[in-house]
Amino acid sequence: MARKKIALIGSGMIGGTLAHLAAKKEMGDIVxxxxxxxxxxxxxxxxxxxxxIEGFDAKITGTNDYADIAGSDVIIVxxxxxxxxxxxxxxxxxxxxxxxxxVGEGIKNNAPDAFVICITNPLDAMVWALREFSGxxxxxxxxxxxxxxSARFATFLAWEFDCSVKDVNAFVLGGxxxxxxxxxxxxxxxxxxxxxxxxxxxxxxxxLDEIVARTRxxxxxxxxxxxxxxxxxxxxxxAISMAEAYLGDQxxxxxxxxxxxxxxxxxxxxxGVPTVxxxxxxxxxxxxxxxxxxxxxxxxxxxxxxxxxxxCKGLDSSLA
Ligand code: A3D
Numbered sequence: 001m002a003r004k005k006i007a008l009i010g011s012g013m014i015g016g017t018l019a020h021l022a023a024k025k026e027m028g029d030i031v032x033x034x035x036x037x038x039x040x041x042x043x044x045x046x047x048x049x050x051x052x053i054e055g056f057d058a059k060i061t062g063t064n065d066y067a068d069i070a071g072s073d074v075i076i077v078x079x080x081x082x083x084x085x086x087x088x089x090x091x092x093x094x095x096x097x098x099x100x101x102x103v104g105e106g107i108k109n110n111a112p113d114a115f116v117i118c119i120t121n122p123l124d125a126m127v128w129a130l131r132e133f134s135g136x137x138x139x140x141x142x143x144x145x146x147x148x149x150s151a152r153f154a155t156f157l158a159w160e161f162d163c164s165v166k167d168v169n170a171f172v173l174g175g176x177x178x179x180x181x182x183x184x185x186x187x188x189x190x191x192x193x194x195x196x197x198x199x200x201x202x203x204x205x206x207x208l209d210e211i212v213a214r215t216r217x218x219x220x221x222x223x224x225x226x227x228x229x230x231x232x233x234x235x236x237x238x239a240i241s242m243a244e245a246y247l248g249d250q251x252x253x254x255x256x257x258x259x260x261x262x263x264x265x266x267x268x269x270x271x272g273v274p275t276v277x278x279x280x281x282x283x284x285x286x287x288x289x290x291x292x293x294x295x296x297x298x299x300x301x302x303x304x305x306x307x308x309x310x311x312c313k314g315l316d317s318s319l320a
Contacts, residue, residue, distance in 0.1 A: 003058075004028030004247055007069040007111065009103050010079035011040040011062065013229060014119060017236035018076055019047050019060060025240070027247065029059040031068050033106075034079070040064070066106035072114045074243045076144075077130060079103050080120040082230040083223050089122040089177055090308060096120050097129055097315055104133025115246045115281050116141045117239050118257075121230075123176040125308035127257050128270045132319055138259035139281040145176030146255025146272040147238035148231075152218035153182050156211045161201055163189055172215070172255055173294075174272050174301030181297045182212045186288060242277055249279035253286060263287040264298065271305055 006022050008015045011034035019030050030047075032040035040062030048060045061068065069075065080096035083089060100120065107116060107130075116136060118127040127143030134141065153170035161168075171186040187194045198208055214221070222231040245252040256275040260266040263285050264273065276284040290298065313320040 004073045005031065005071055006243065007031045007033060007072040007075045007114070009033045009069070009075060009077045009106070010120070011036070011043055012078060013082070013232035014078040014236050014239075015040075015076075016043050016047070017232050018078070018239060019043065020050065021236055021240045022243070023047060023050065023056050023058040023060060024054055025244070026056050026058055027240075027243065028073065030061070031072070032060070032062045033064070033066070033069060034062075035064065037064055066110045069106070069114075070110045072111040074246060075107060075111060075114045075116045076239050076243065077103055077116065077118045077120055080126075083121065083219075084229070085224055085227060087223075089219075092121050093125065093308060093311055094315060096122075096126055097312055100126050100129045101133050101316065104130050104135075107134045107136065112136060114140070115243075117242050118143045119235055119239055121176070122308055124257050124270050124272070124305040125312055128309060129312050129316075129319060131259070131270070137281075139283070141259075142242065142275070142277070142282050143176070143257025143270055143272075144235065144239040144242055145180075145257050146172050147241055148235050149176065149180055149182070149215065149218065149272070150255050151234055151238060153187070153211070153215040156214055157187065157189070157194060160203060160207065160211060161189060161197055171274075172272065173274075173290075174298050175305040176257065176272060177301070177304055178216050178220075179297075179301040179304045180216055180272065181294060181301055182215045183288075183290070183294055184208060184212070185291060185294065245277035246279065246281065251276055251278040251283070256282065258282045258285055260285055264302075266302065269302070269305060269309060271302055 011032040034040040044062035131141040149172040154168040158165040167190040174181040258275040274286040
């Protein structure tokens with residue numbers, strides 16, 4: 001069987017990390033694409049030379065030509081600009097919308113059968129716009145945010161309870177922004193609800209609130225510390241888990257920015273929801289029951305996404 005092909009549109013900090021992870025895992029041959037000339041070619045050469053040491057078989061190439069992504073099974077999009085200190089994800093909207101137009105057309109013309117995972121911010125609006133520009137079916141275009149936000153939540157919970165991260169199942173819903181909804185009622189430590197574990201361990205409710213707040217601001221905390229760019233290791237590894245779910249038909253339930261029509265009272269927009277990912281792409285959205293407070297928080301988050309979609313439509317008449 002021929003090797004799978006993975007194209008990475010955007011070869012910056014996340015793109016390079018994605019390439020390294022995909023090669024180490026021998027997920028397939030890898031094409032690094034970027035508008036910056038020489039940079040994807042240079043990264044591809046550098047990464048190829050990891051092969052003899054790490055012992056992976058993967059052909060890694062760099063390109064500035066969309067023709068080279070033809071036949072890709074998976075495409076992961078990070079093209080655009082990341083946040084600098086003081087910028088919100090939404091500040092990136094105007095610049096990255098234009099990038100999504102170019103990327104969407106590149107995919108439409110060269111790799112229309114791929115499963116596309118978008119990481120570019122502001123995520124929920126960019127994945128929607130990318131889908132519109134590419135014209136691919138909704139089940140073949142998804143956004144990565146929830147896996148990362150849940151991982152951040154899980155990390156903080158594991159630290160607080162002094163337990164293994166492997167036992168934490170943390171749940172985050174909604175848009176990828178400061179209004180995201182970490183859902184404590186569905187978060188468990190090896191099956192034990194977090195609120196029960198807090199009682200057992202003597203952790204105050206106010207402390208759980210602080211963890212929820214830190215999760216919401218998790219990306220900004222890293223932007224501030226780095227001083228010039230945003231997180232890339234965990235975002236890359238999160239997207240790789242989604243690509244593996246697709247390539248391996250794993251039917252994993254992963255929190256993803258998926259197209260929701262009908263469920264959660266939503267009508268045709270991308271937002272973070274538990275999603276079954278398998279060979280059919282995003283095969284199903286799981287609708288969980290929410291408390292009144294959780295539902296109200298989700299509404300606030302969805303409204304923030306809707307505002308961004310309206311802003312996109314104002315900036316590009318082809319989206320209206
Ligand atoms: P960075 O290292 O700047 O890489 C972005 C790359 O995109 C650069 O190499 C650019 O040259 C390239 N690029 C710009 N315009 C185009 C274009 N038209 N076509 C192809 N390539 C282009 O950024 P990064 O890798 O750190 O972050 C990439 C994106 O991911 C940013 O928008 C971040 O905000 C976003 N991000 C999202 C999350 C989520 O959880 C959703 C987390 C972290 C970062």
